[in-house]
Amino acid sequence: MYKIAVIPGDGIGPEVTTEGVKVLKALADSSDLDFKFEDFNLGADHYLETGELVTDEVKEELADFDAIYLGAVGDPRVEPGVLEKGILLDLRFSFDQYVNLRPIKLLDEKFTPLKDTQGEDINFVVVRENTEGLYAGFGGVLKKDTPDEVATQEMVNTRKGVERVIRYAFEYTQQRDEAKKLTVCDKRNVLTYAHSLWQRAFDDVAPEYSDVEPDHMLVDAMTMKMVRNPEDFDVVVTCNMFGDIITDLGAELQGGMGLAVSGNINPDGVSMFEPVHGSAPDIAGQNIANPIAAILAAQMMVEVLGHSEEAARIEDAIKQALEDNKVTADMGGDLSTAEAGDYISNLL
Amino acid sequence: MYKIAVIPGDGIGPEVTTEGVKVLKALADSSDLDFKFEDFNLGADHYLETGELVTDEVKEELADFDAIYLGAVGDPRVEPGVLEKGILLDLRFSFDQYVNLRPIKLLDEKFTPLKDTQGEDINFVVVRENTEGLYAGFGGVLKKDTPDEVATQEMVNTRKGVERVIRYAFEYTQQRDEAKKLTVCDKRNVLTYAHSLWQRAFDDVAPEYSDVEPDHMLVDAMTMKMVRNPEDFDVVVTCNMFGDIITDLGAELQGGMGLAVSGNINPDGVSMFEPVHGSAPDIAGQNIANPIAAILAAQMMVEVLGHSEEAARIEDAIKQALEDNKVTADMGGDLSTAEAGDYISNLL
Ligand SMILES: CC(C)[C@H](C(=O)O)[C@@H](O)C(=O)O
Ligand SMILES: CC(C)[C@H](C(=O)O)[C@@H](O)C(=O)O
Numbered sequence: 001m002y003k004i005a006v007i008p009g010d011g012i013g014p015e016v017t018t019e020g021v022k023v024l025k026a027l028a029d030s031s032d033l034d035f036k037f038e039d040f041n042l043g044a045d046h047y048l049e050t051g052e053l054v055t056d057e058v059k060e061e062l063a064d065f066d067a068i069y070l071g072a073v074g075d076p077r078v079e080p081g082v083l084e085k086g087i088l089l090d091l092r093f094s095f096d097q098y099v100n101l102r103p104i105k106l107l108d109e110k111f112t113p114l115k116d117t118q119g120e121d122i123n124f125v126v127v128r129e130n131t132e133g134l135y136a137g138f139g140g141v142l143k144k145d146t147p148d149e150v151a152t153q154e155m156v157n158t159r160k161g162v163e164r165v166i167r168y169a170f171e172y173t174q175q176r177d178e179a180k181k182l183t184v185c186d187k188r189n190v191l192t193y194a195h196s197l198w199q200r201a202f203d204d205v206a207p208e209y210s211d212v213e214p215d216h217m218l219v220d221a222m223t224m225k226m227v228r229n230p231e232d233f234d235v236v237v238t239c240n241m242f243g244d245i246i247t248d249l250g251a252e253l254q255g256g257m258g259l260a261v262s263g264n265i266n267p268d269g270v271s272m273f274e275p276v277h278g279s280a281p282d283i284a285g286q287n288i289a290n291p292i293a294a295i296l297a298a299q300m301m302v303e304v305l306g307h308s309e310e311a312a313r314i315e316d317a318i319k320q321a322l323e324d325n326k327v328t329a330d331m332g333g334d335l336s337t338a339e340a341g342d343y344i345s346n347l348l
Numbered sequence: 349m350y351k352i353a354v355i356p357g358d359g360i361g362p363e364v365t366t367e368g369v370k371v372l373k374a375l376a377d378s379s380d381l382d383f384k385f386e387d388f389n390l391g392a393d394h395y396l397e398t399g400e401l402v403t404d405e406v407k408e409e410l411a412d413f414d415a416i417y418l419g420a421v422g423d424p425r426v427e428p429g430v431l432e433k434g435i436l437l438d439l440r441f442s443f444d445q446y447v448n449l450r451p452i453k454l455l456d457e458k459f460t461p462l463k464d465t466q467g468e469d470i471n472f473v474v475v476r477e478n479t480e481g482l483y484a485g486f487g488g489v490l491k492k493d494t495p496d497e498v499a500t501q502e503m504v505n506t507r508k509g510v511e512r513v514i515r516y517a518f519e520y521t522q523q524r525d526e527a528k529k530l531t532v533c534d535k536r537n538v539l540t541y542a543h544s545l546w547q548r549a550f551d552d553v554a555p556e557y558s559d560v561e562p563d564h565m566l567v568d569a570m571t572m573k574m575v576r577n578p579e580d581f582d583v584v585v586t587c588n589m590f591g592d593i594i595t596d597l598g599a600e601l602q603g604g605m606g607l608a609v610s611g612n613i614n615p616d617g618v619s620m621f622e623p624v625h626g627s628a629p630d631i632a633g634q635n636i637a638n639p640i641a642a643i644l645a646a647q648m649m650v651e652v653l654g655h656s657e658e659a660a661r662i663e664d665a666i667k668q669a670l671e672d673n674k675v676t677a678d679m680g681g682d683l684s685t686a687e688a689g690d691y692i693s694n695l696l
Contacts, residue, residue, distance in 0.1 A: 081537040089538070113575050115463035134503070139541035145548065149507035153542035155482070159497035187589070189429040190437070193487035194501035200493065220596035223571065227461050227600045241535070245593060248568035252575045 001034045002305060005065040009043040010083070011279025012289035012337075013071025019291035019341030020069060020298035023314060026345035027302070031310050038065075042087055044075030053086030059094055067301050068095075068272035071294065072279040085137070091272055092130050097264035098161065099168050100128035100243060101300070102276070104230070104250035107315075108322045111255030111331075114227065122254050123178070124233035127169040128243025130264055132161045133194075135240045155194045155241070162201045168267065169237035170209040178234060183215040185222045185238040185246065198239065223249055251276055258330055261296035263304060271304055273297040287336045290328040292318060295344060317347035349382045350653060353413040357391040358431070359627025360637035360685075361419025367639035367689030368417060368646035371662060374693035375650070379658050386413075390435055392423030401434030407442055415649050416443075416620035419642065420627040433485070439620055440478050445612035446509065447516050448476035448591060449648070450624070452578070452598035455663075456670045459603030459679075462575065470602050471526070472581035475517040476591025478612055480509045481542075483588040503542045503589070510549045516615065517585035518557040526582060531563040533570045533586040533594065546587065571597055599624055606678055609644035611652060619652055621645040635684045638676040640666060643692060665695035 006021065008014035024035050040058065047053055062068060068091065073083040091097070106112055106122035114122075138154035166184070173182045184202045186195040199216075206214040217225065219242045225232060226249055238246065251260035260276035275293030283289055295318060303311035326343040327333035335343065354369065356362035372383050388406065395401055410416060416439065421431040439445070454460055454470035462470075486502035514532070521530045532550045534543040547564075554562040565573065567590045573580060574597055586594065599608035608624035623641030631637055643666060651659035674691040675681035683691065 081540045084537045085540070113463060114461055116461070135538055137540075139503075139539075141541050141545065143507075147507055149545060151505045151507075151542045151545035153503040153539045155487075155501040155503070157499045159491075159495055159499075187592075189432045190483055190592075191487075191501045192429045192433070192485075193489050194499045197489065197497060197499035220592050223593055223597035224600040224604070227575065227597065228604065242593075244535075244538075244568050245571055245590075249571035249575065249597065252572040256572070256576065 001036055002066040003064070004035050004037050004301070005040055005062050005068045006037050007040045007042050007068060007070045009071040009073045009087075009279060010045075010075045011072055011281040011284040013043070013073070013279055015284070015287065015289050015337050016275060016291045016294035017069060017071040019337060020294040022341045023295050023345050023348065024298050024302070026348040027310055027314065030348050033302070033307060033310055043073050044078050044083060047083065047086070048077060053083070054090050054094075062091075062095075063270060065270060067305065068270060069298065069301060070272055070274040072275065072277065074279040074281075076281055089135060092264050095266055095270050095272065096131060097266045097269070097272055098129065098131045098165055099263075099265040099267070100130035101263040101265055102126045102128060102243075102247040102250065103261065104247070104254050106254045107259060107319050108255070111259065112253055114230070114253060117230065121231040124230070125172070125235050126243060126247045126250060127165060127172060127235060127237045128247060129161065129165045129238070129240050131240075132156055132158060133240035155191070155239075157194050157197050157239070159197060159201060162198055163205060166201055166205050166237055169235055170205060170212055173212045173235040174209060176234065180211060181213040181215050181234040183217050183233060183236045185217050185219050185236050185242055187219050187242070189218065195239075202237075219246070222246060226250060226253065248276070258290040258292055259296065260293055261300055263297070263300045265304060271301075273301040273304075287338060288328060289337050290330050291337050291341050292321075292327065292331070295341070313348060314344075317344045320347055349384055350414040351412065352383050352385050352649070353388055353410050353416045354385050355388045355390050355416060355418045357419040357421045357435075357627065358393075358423045359420055359629040359632040361391070361421070361627055363632070363635065363637050363685050364623060364639040364642035365417060365419040367685060368642040370689045371643050371693050371696065372646050372650070374696040375658055375662065378696050381650070381655060381658055391421050392426050392431060395431065395434070396425060401431070402438050402442075410439075410443075411618060413618060415653065416618060417646065417649060418620055418622040420623065420625065422627040422629075424629055437483060440612050443612075443614055443618050443620065444479060445614045445617070445620055446477065446479045446513055447611075447613040447615070448478040449611040449613055450474045450476060450591075450595040450598065451609065452595070452602050454602045455607060455667050456603070459607065460601055462578070462601060465578065469579040472578065473520070473583050474591060474595045474598060475513060475520060475583060475585045476595060477509065477513045477586070477588050479588075480504055480506060481588035503539070503587075505542050505545050505587070507545065507549060510546055511553060514550055514553050514585055517583055518553060518560055521560045521583040522557060524582065528559060529561040529563050529582040531565050531581060531584045533565050533567050533584050533590055535567050535590070537566065543587070550585075567594070570594060574598060574601065596624070606638040606640055607644065608641055609648055611645075611648045613652060619649075621649040621652075635686060636676060637685050638678050639685050639689050640669075640675065640679070643689070661696060662692075665692045668695055
């Protein structure tokens with residue numbers, strides 16, 4: 001029995017997590033797995049009512065769960081950054097979810113914007129550092145709103161933080177059935193302090209994993225190669241900021257936000273799974289949001305909890321729904337959010 | 349009579365700048381323009397012989413020229429970063445070339461990796477800040493190579509630096525014949541210090557340019573949209589680091605490094621023009637490097653010096669060569685570097 005904390009969040013968040021939960025219940029009905037869900041009311045409404053984002057008490061409660069399942073946060077009534085930093089990033093940091101795992105996998109060829117690409121060409125995983133770098137929150141503003149204003153933001157890396165995510169990436173690569181190349185993506189020729197640490201940590205650790213082929217790409221060249229030769233990548237490890245950028249690019253290559261999933265993983269603690277898309281307030285409450293990314297997040301949760309076979313069943317059901325065009329309008333179908341979730345659940 | 353300083357640099361640099369100079373000479377023969385070229389021996393060889401990168405004396409000499417024409421720097425015998433920072437970035441900073449202008453323009457449909465894209469869909473310009481941000485060189489390493497190591501890199505923005513490049517971008521957008529939307533690309537929801545300055549500077553300046561439609565994109569979403577709907581962009585203004593990344597992505601969308609050009613512009617000083625590609629030491633000295641990006645750099649130089657009509661003639665000649673497939677092997681042709689340059693020169 002897995003205890004899952006559900007944070008539906010803002011906008012379309014509640015609609016899509018409802019479908020993810022539905023799918024997990026259907027999985028439970030047809031397997032040995034069992035889940036118990038508890039909702040946490042965090043997000044814009046709660047913040048605007050109480051002024052609270054995530055309190056220490058809530059964090060203590062969350063620590064008792066086996067995983068966190070998050071919809072989306074973000075609301076036009078709140079300044080940009082407040083909910084993202086105060087909820088999403090705070091949870092990532094507080095639970096030391098130092099790995100952000102983002103598979104870039106084309107489930108159905110018709111969804112890629114690339115030509116000359118076979119389905120199997122787009123199949124790699126980005127391991128993004130998730131607790132430091134430019135996301136550390138360091139920086140300041142001097143002489144604000146004067147002509148002499150200076151504003152800074154600091155990329156802070158620790159050896160421990162960089163090394164552990166690199167080791168995770170090597171181990172992840174080792175366990176893959178497919179080819180075993182690990183590419184470190186950085187900007188070592190310009191960020192000669194912060195990314196020299198990445199370079200040295202990677203080079204130091206690599207010899208311990210002799211069955212993995214180590215590889216390097218500068219971030220600018222990386223974006224080019226992702227578009228031109230995505231088949232060249234197996235696993236990519238990178239810093240928080242660059243990971244944010246290249247995983248969104250990757251998401252688009254494999255079909256867009258409707259199919260992109262993100263796992264915030266602490267291998268020794270509580271992990272959190274979410275669709276990559278935002279709260280999409282413009283379409284919230286209309287039962288038209290695409291639930292597939294949220295269902296993929298539920299799938300990744302099952303996978304990381306140690307049940308690959310059951311996770312694969314969810315993926316197969318999603319692929320089937322895509323093939324049958326039993327999807328929402330944004331994916332070319334005509335189902336509602338709830339109907340799309342039903343269709344996938346019924347395939348389990 | 350324009351005085352042009354040529355820095356051929358490393359690897360294929362000398363081969364491709366030779367062709368650019370050839371084309372400019374052909375242009376001079378068939379127009380009222382006139383150029384005088386002087387070579388500067390900077391790069392890996394000079395560095396390894398003398399230990400010098402760019403001395404103050406050389407900078408004083410360069411200051412007397414109307415423009416700098418650079419091939420490429422970078423050499424496997426030298427640590428990554430030394431030549432890039434010591435020559436390329438030092439020149440950008442020393443001459444206060446605060447605009448890095450990168451057109452993303454599909455010259456020939458067959459070269460884009462995107463499907464469903466018409467030639468005219470990919471036609472926008474990125475205005476990249478070029479003298480501050482993460483490129484400032486601020487940062488340090490504490491307890492190097494110990495488990496307690498901390499390495500930092502600072503993104504430093506000044507109001508003056510941000511505002512001037514934003515103003516340049518607004519003015520550039522105003523002067524375009526095409527649609528007039530200016531998109532500021534940042535990560536304001538996470539970089540709440542450094543990019544709040546970008547946000548405020550953009551919002552403050554926008555009302556002065558009422559004929560330009562102001563627009564905003566987060567950098568992660570930006571990469572997605574560039575791939576899915578490149579036709580949505582007219583002009584994009586962004587910080588140094590993000591500009592580096594998205595312009596390489598853009599370069600790939602319009603056909604790759606073989607066709608990508610970069611202008612480092614100081615509107616009141618000496619500007620520098622270069623192909624985006626690197627020194628490609630693996631193919632240097634074989635007369636097989638593609639000279640088109642270097643020729644496009646020469647074209648942009650002519651344009652920025654104020655001669656749009658003559659610049660358009662170079663572009664037309666390049667388009668013709670692409671259509672006639674009179675290009676090097678990497679572009680699908682079978683000409684040598686020198687032959688490809690001859691072909692374009694003869695069309696002028
Ligand atoms: C919402 C935002 C803070 C977040 C990030 O930048 O990490 C998102 O873009 C993501 O990638 O999960
Ligand atoms: C070579 C490197 C320092 C440079 C940069 O990062 O600016 C290059 O990538 C570019 O975009 O001109």
